[in-house]
Amino acid sequence: MVNDMSQLFWMCSIAGFLVFIIGIYGLLVTFNLIRAIIGLELLTKSVTLFLILAGYVTGQTGLAQALAITLIVIEVVVIAIAVGIVLCVFRHNRTIDAQLLRNIKG
Amino acid sequence: MNANMLLLPVIIPLLAGILILLVRRLRGIISLLATGSILIIAIALFKQQLTYSLPWLGFGIDFNLRLYPFSAFILLSITALSFLVMLYSCSFMQGKNYLNQFYAYFLITIGLASGAVLADNLVLMLFFWEGLLITLFGFIAIGGKDAFKTATKMFIIVGVSDLCMMIGIGIVWYLTGTMTISTLNVPLNTLGCTAFVLMMIGAIAKGGSMPFHTWIPDAAIDAPLPFMAILPGCLEKLLGIYLLVRITMDMFKLTPGSLLSSLLMIIGAVTIVLAVMMALIQKDYKKLLSYHAISQVGYMILGIGTCLPAGIIGGLFHMINNALYKNCLFLTAGSVEKQTGTTNLNKLGGLWSKMPVTAVCFLITAASISGVPPFNGFFSKEMIYGAALERGTIFYIAALLGSFLTAASFLKLGHAVYFGKRNQENENTRESSLPMLIPMIVIAAVCVFFGLYNRFAVSYFLEPVLAGQEFTEHTSTLLIALTVIVLIVAILHHIIGAIVNGSGVKAADHIHHAPVLSGIYDRAEKRFFDPYEIGLKIVSIASNILFFLDRAVDWIYDGFTVKLAYGLSGAIKRLNTGNYSLYIIWSLLGGLIILILMFKGFGS
Amino acid sequence: MLSLFLLLPFLGIIALNLPVKGRRDAAAFLYTLSLSIGQAIVVLFNPGDFWAKPDFWGGFFNLGLYADNLTFVMLLSIGIVVSTAVCVGWQTISDHRQRLNFYNLVLIALIGMNGTVMLTDIFSLYVFLEVTAISSFILIAFHRDLNALEGAFKYIVLSALATVLMLTSIAALLLFSGGTSFAAVSAAVKSNSGNVIVIIAVSLFICGLFIKGGLVPFHGWLPAAYSAAPAAVSILLAGIVTKVAGIYVLIRLVRDVFGPISEISSVLMLVGTFSIIVGALAALKQDNFKKILAYSSISQVGYIVLGLGCGSPLGIAGAIFHLFNHSIFKSLLFVNSAAVEKQTGSTDITKMGGLGSRMPYSNATNLIAIFSTSGIPPMAGFWSKLVIIMALWQMGHFTYAAIAILVSVITLAYLLAIQRKVFFGILPQELKHIKEAGIWIVIPAVTLAIIIIGTGLCFPLLFKSFLMPVSSFFK
Structure with a gap:
């Protein structure tokens, strides 16, 4: 059981890290705003994974679940607002190119 | 009281x-x-x-x-x-x-x-x-x-x-x-x-x-x-x-014989001789008198510098005498200036008959300053001669030379202004008004008084100054004789000079144009030796150098730092491209650096 | 009774959005204004007993609210700045429905901020932080012009990054502690202070807070968001949201939870100094009024963090006082920029000049704010900077103190540049018709200026009674 637990733990943490890195990479590199939002989403999901893992390891599964659900709720609101902003950008210029958002320089 | x-x-x-x-x-x-x-x-x-x-x-x-x-x-x-x-x-x-x-x-x-x-x-x-x-x-x-x-x-x-x-x-x-x-x-x-x-x-x-x-x-x-x-x-x-x-x-x-008293005496002697030599060649009434004022101070300093009671009393007596007769001399110059409108010696002459009172006062005070007995200047100078001789013959000779030249220059002055040919423009001059005459007469009278009753003057006014110190006369007949001889030589010199050079004014011109002296005189007239002028030149050079340094410091403050700040500001502005990915990379890099710093046990 | 601070805005939101006819925006304005002013006044005249009373719903909703002196300082600042933003919003936003939305969002932000300063649980702290952030996102993009959208998007992206960092850290800390309350986390950190994971967790959390607070090099969103937001929102953002979200949490954590770890102090001082320098330098060559003020914010927040990292109670006291002062004078500066923007229609200072004769109140209050920012006696800013520099000197950090003083000069430089280019100088032709800004902008400006002068003059009195108790609270 301990072996399973630790194996599960390590797999999940590596998976979490992978998701994290994919999320950051996506956010950094893409020129498409929707993909940037997806990147944000991935980041947050990886963090949720970390939270649950932490709860699992220390045995506070109840607390971890509560935290994870709260996090998902907040995340939904943020993503909704972000998508709304991207929608407004689209209404301005009929494109969702991230290079549009580089006006405020210097 | x-x-x-x-x-x-x-x-x-x-x-x-x-x-x-x-x-x-x-x-x-x-x-x-x-x-x-x-x-x-x-x-x-x-x-x-x-x-x-x-x-x-x-x-x-x-x-x-x-x-x-x-x-x-x-x-x-x-x-x-x-x-x-x-x-x-x-x-x-x-x-x-x-x-x-x-x-x-x-x-x-x-x-x-x-x-x-x-x-x-x-x-x-x-x-x-x-x-x-x-x-x-x-x-x-x-x-x-x-x-x-x-x-x-x-x-x-x-x-x-x-x-x-x-x-x-x-x-x-x-x-x-x-x-x-x-x-x-x-x-x-x-x-x-x-x-x-x-x-x-x-x-x-x-x-x-x-x-x-x-x-x-x-x-x-x-x-x-x-x-x-x-x-x-x-x-x-x-x-x-x-x-x-x-x-x-x-x-x-100070004690007699000390270095400082010798310093005083040297200053006094130099002043006497140099100032009176400058006075000799002046062509303006007031300027001539002013050089004499400088020269007389030399006598006082010499007297006091001897640090002997006789010398000090002599110096003090000379001080009050000088105050009296120099004052009166200037007043006569003013009187002449007011009445004739000029003090240029070349333009004056023959005022004896027109301004008799002024002329008499002038005569009395000029005689005092030259050291003619029985006026007060003679007695104070005798005291100074005696004290100076006791300290060093060179000082005595300098003082005597000064006397000679003083007499010569006053003879010249008197001749030029009051005797000699009268200038055309001065035909109508009259004597000065009474408020101007009274002070001159009073002072001239005091000069005579101090001369005739010099013992009284000295003991009443001056001896209490040296409370307690012994005062003995140092004069001897030798000194008096020498003084009189010098005066006679001066008169002779003047008469000869006047005849040789033409008029009273030019009586001293042969000294003016003497070989070495003429060069010195020319330079002195051009203020070559004036310490003030030399000082001004040095000051202007120094101020130029300092101005240059100040510009350099100014450049550091105003030019350099401002350019540096603006350069840095421009660099930071250029870093900010507006691309949010760049901001994320900055943040991650910053986080990495902070992690490294935390781990190195940074700070104490 | 502390939950009233959270409850009243919430009830307000519900009440204002009932489908009732009539000028709901006026009602919203009055309600929000009275709520925020009430908050400020209530905090000033502080009946200690009142706050200690348990909430009237007993143990049912145990929110775990707690208020100490630091909280009261923050509540006071929040009240003042929100009331200012509300007044300016009434003047600058013209449409009824827009106004109603604006006040609703402000009320949400108020809930978020009040909650942040009063809670004693890390995760709840994070939740209310997000509530504030959400309302800020929408507020920035309020008028939906492209620049505002850009600013909002950048804020979202970086805020999400901050979220990720903070939550990772909470997850890591959860490995060691039994819960997320301050007490539990504090115990965990203190007992495991050598552990690699704990150190990583602490640093990540602090990095997240740096992003929220706008310190260099985590500041990328700040100039864009501050300058693109509408006038009233800039006031809100600059005056209080950044401070509460970033700096208050930092103070609370560093002081109470993580304890005085020396590496944190050094990191804080380094980042603070860096922010001071970069913020001031970047502000020198800007043309946009609000961007200059944004970089100035970065610089001043650097001072706060520098004082915080100093490691002595005097430093923390100076930091908290500078936080309060910064809210006030930065809000005042942004109010004046709102006035200028409303009257002239642009924020480009090269096109302005000589407005001082037409807008005397803005001119005078701007001058007062500038003196306070650069630290000129007898304004309040001078005292707080003095305390920070004294604390640095006492602890022996001479270079940091020297840098702080030197950059004050640069601060004065760019602020005076604003004053000269905007208010002094010659009035250009096209601006000949300018009048003073509306009364709802002038009144907050004058009030804030009076507060600055009053705090500055009365500082010696305030020091013993107000500041020292705030800072010496090491648990």
Whole structure:
């Protein structure tokens, strides 16, 4: 059981890290705003994974679940607002190119 | 007579001066009243010893005034002479400009001079002494547009010497811890000698000896004449020699034969000879008299520098004599100027018949200054000769040479102005008005009086100064004979010179054009030797260098740092491209660096 | 009774959005204004008993609210700045419906901020932080112009990054502690202070807070968001949201939870100094009024963090006082920029000049704010900077103190540049018709200026009674 637990733990943490890195990479590199939002989403999901893992390891599964659900709720609101902003950008210029958002320089 | 009356000679003229500045009328009457009243007070207070004391600023600087025989005597001279000159100038100055300021400066100067004489505290005396700088400046500057430069020159020369005096006073305080003059007794170690030299510079510069004299001939032309009469003529000498005697006798207690006394004697001798040589070639009445004023100070310094009682008494007697006859000489010059409109010797001549009273006064005082017996100048010079001979023959010879040249130049002057051919323009000159004549007559009479009754003068006025010291006459028939021989040689020289060169004015021209001397004279006329001019050149070079340095410092502040800041600002602006991915990368890099720092155990 | 601070805005939101006819925006304005002013006043006259009373619903909703002196300072600042933003919003936003939305969002932000300062649980702290952030996102993009959208998007992206960092850290800390309350986390950190994971967790959390607070090099969103937001929102953002979200949490954590770890102090001082320098330098060559003020914010927040990292109670006291002062004078500066923007229609300072004669109140209050920012006596900014520099000197950090003083000069430089270019100088032709801004902008400006001067003059009195108790609260 301990072996399973630790194996599960390590797999999940590596998976979490992978998701994290994919999320950051996506956010950094893409020129498409929707993909940037997806990147944000991935980041947050990886963090949720970390939270649950932490709860699992220390045995506070109840607390971890509560935290994870709260996090998902907040995340939904943020993503909704972000998508709304991207929608407004689209209404301005009929494109969702991230290079549009580089006006405020210097 | 209580001590509060000591304040009056200081305060009355000051208040009168300020009053004249505020109220434009009744100038003459106010000033005469003021000077007359302090004269009466000075007479009344004579022969008493009073002190008046008031705590003033802290640190031992108190408002101490002290009347003792020496200061009483000087105070009496100041007040008497200023009253006479004030009377003179009421008439002389009519029709000139800036009359208000003239009277105001005159009165304030007298007040300050009285204060300087009476002061018993070094800082208080310094306060009055420096105040004189301002009134002197104003006094010269009202003489006309060109007078401003001379006034500045005076200010700088006298100001620098006053600065030396201040430093000297500072050293004295450091050495003794007290500022009260009557209780000072400064030891003569190296620091004390430095203090002495510095204060001596202040005193003799005030008196107008070389090398601080260069402003006086300039002022002679630019400033109004009563200024020349009262200030370089008598007040400055009185104050300067007063201070010199006090520092030599009371404060530092110089001994005969010491290095410092030799220094004084050398300065005195050099001043005598050089100044009178310059006086010889002058073509202007006032300038000639001013060079003589410088030369006579040399006699006083020489006398005091001997540190023998005879010499000091001689110097003091010469001081009061000089005050009298120099004053009168300037007054005669003013009288001539007012009546003829010029002081150029080439244009004057033959005024004997037109201005007899002036001419007689001139004769008497010129004889006094040349040392002709039985006038007062003869007796004071004899005392100085005796003391100087005892200290060194070279000094005696220098003094005698000075006498010779003085006589020669006054013969020239008298011949040029009062005898000889009269100029066409001066046909209509008349004698000066009575207010101008009275002071001249009074002073000339006192000169005669002091000459005939010199014993009385010395014992009544001067001996109490040297309280307690023995005074013996050093004159001998040899000295008197030598003096008379020199005078006769001077007269002969003049007659020969006048015949050879044409007129009285040119009587001394052969000295002027003598081989070596003519070069020196030319350069002196061009102010080559003037320390003031040399100083100005050095100052302008120094200020150029400093200006250059200042520009460099300015560039660092204004140019360099501003450009640096703007450059950095531009760099930061360029880093900010507006791309949010870049911001994320910055954040992650920052986080990484912070992690590394946290792990290295950074900070303590 | 502390939950009233959270409850009243919440009830307000519900009430205002009922489908009732009439000028709901006026009602919203009055309600929000009175709520925020009430908050400020209530905090000033602080009946201690009142706050200690348990909430009227007993143990049912145990929110775990706690208020100490630091909280009161923050509540006071929040009240003042929100009331200012509300007044300016009334003047600058013209449409009724927009105004109603605006006040609703402000109320949400108010809930978020009040909650942040009063809670004693890390995760709840994070939740209310997000509530504030959400309302800020929408507020920035309020008028939906492209620049505002850009600013909002950048804020979202970086805020999400901050979220990720903070939550990772909470997850890591959860490995060691039994819960997320301050007490539990504090115990965990203190007992495991050498552990690699704990150190990583602490640093990540602090990095997240740096992003929220706008310190260099985590500041990328700040100039864009501050300058693109509408006038009233800039006031809100600059005055209080950044401070509460970033700096208050930092103070609370560093002081109470993580304890005085020396590496944190050094990191704080380094980042603080870096922010001071970069913020001031970048502000020198800007043309946009609000961007200059944004970089100035970065610089001043650097001062706060520098004082915080100093490691002595005096430093923390100075930091908290500077936080309060910064809210006030930065809000005042942004109010004036709102006035200028409303009257002239642009924020480009090269096109302005000589407005001082037409807008005397803005001119005078701007001058007061500038003096306070650069630290000129007797304004309040001088005292707080003095305390910070004194604390640095006492602890021996001479270079940092020297840099702080030197950059004050640069601060003065760019602020005076604003004053000169905007208010002094010659009035250009096209601006001849300018009048003073509306009364709802002038009144907050004057009030804030009076507060600055009052705090500055009364500082010696305030020091003993107000500041020292705030800072010396090491648990």
